[in-house]
Amino acid sequence: MSVSKHFILGVFDDEDVLMHGVHDIRNLGVKIQEVFTPYPIHGLDENLGYKRSRLPMAAFLFGLTGCTLALSMMISMNGIDWPMNVGGKPNASIPNFIPITFEGTVLFAAFGMVGTFFVSSGLAPWSKPVIFDKRSTDDKFIVAIDLSKNKLSKDELSQILMSHGATEVNEKEL
Numbered sequence: 001m002s003v004s005k006h007f008i009l010g011v012f013d014d015e016d017v018l019m020h021g022v023h024d025i026r027n028l029g030v031k032i033q034e035v036f037t038p039y040p041i042h043g044l045d046e047n048l049g050y051k052r053s054r055l056p057m058a059a060f061l062f063g064l065t066g067c068t069l070a071l072s073m074m075i076s077m078n079g080i081d082w083p084m085n086v087g088g089k090p091n092a093s094i095p096n097f098i099p100i101t102f103e104g105t106v107l108f109a110a111f112g113m114v115g116t117f118f119v120s121s122g123l124a125p126w127s128k129p130v131i132f133d134k135r136s137t138d139d140k141f142i143v144a145i146d147l148s149k150n151k152l153s154k155d156e157l158s159q160i161l162m163s164h165g166a167t168e169v170n171e172k173e174l
Contacts (some may be wrong), residue, residue, distance in 0.1 A: 001031025005146060007033065008154055009132055009170045010161035012141040015041055021164035022047045022143065028160060033146040036136035058116050059109050132172055142154045145173075 016036070022035060022044070032048060071094075078084070079092030119125050123128040136142045143166070145157055152160070157167040 003059065005148065006154070006174050007132065007172045007174065008143035008145045008147060008157045008161065009172055010143040010145070011012065011168045011170065012132065012133070012165055012167035013139075013167050014165075015141060018141040018143070019044065019047060021161075021166065024164050025143070025160060030145060030160060031154065032142045032148045034132075034147070036132060036142040036144070038137055038141075046126075055113065055116065057118075057125060059113050062112030062116075063105045063109035065112075066106070067101055068105040069108070070104030071097060074100060130174060133170070 004027075004125075010021075012021065018035070018037075019041065022032065024106070026032060026047065026049065035044060035048060037044070074097045075092045083091040132144050133140065135143045143161065147154055147157070150157065154171065161169050
C-alpha cells in the first residue's frame with residue numbers, strides 16, 4: 001500500500017534570496033522537507049537545522065576494521081601458519097607490516113564510505129530517486145515542504161514562500 005504525499009515547491013532564482021528565505025521560513029515554524037540546488041551552498045545545512053553528519057565516525061570504524069584485519073592476517077600468516085626464518089629476523093615483526101596495514105586501512109575506509117554514502121543518501125542501486133523539479137539540476141533552487149508535517153494550509157504556505165522570494169510555487173504529489 002503506497003501512501004501519497006503532497007508537497008508545496010517554492011522555486012527560487014537566486015541563492016542569496018534562497019538562504020534568507022529558508023532562514024525566515026524556518027523561523028516562522030514551517031518544517032522544510034528538503035532544498036534542492038544545482039550546486040552546494042555553504043551554510044544551507046545550518047539554515048535548515050541539520051545536525052552534524054556521522055559519516056566521519058563510520059569512516060573511522062571502517063578504517064579500524066581494515067587496520068585490524070590487515071594486521072591479524074599478516075601476523076597469522078607470517079607468524080603462525082608459515083613462519084620463515086629470514087636472516088634471524090622475527091617472524092611477526094610489526095614495523096614490516098606498517099605499509100600493508102596502512103593500505104588495508106585506506107581501502108576499507110574508502111569502500112566503506114562509498115557504500116555508506118550511497119545507502120544513507122538514498123542513492124543505492126535498488127532505490128528510485130525522487131525528482132521534485134528537473135530545473136533544480138540546471139539553474140533553479142527548489143524548497144520542498146511536506147504538507148502533512150505542517151499545520152498551515154497549502155494556501156498559507158504558498159503565500160509564505162512567495163513573500164520570501166520564491167518566483168513560483170507549485171504543488172507535487174508523490
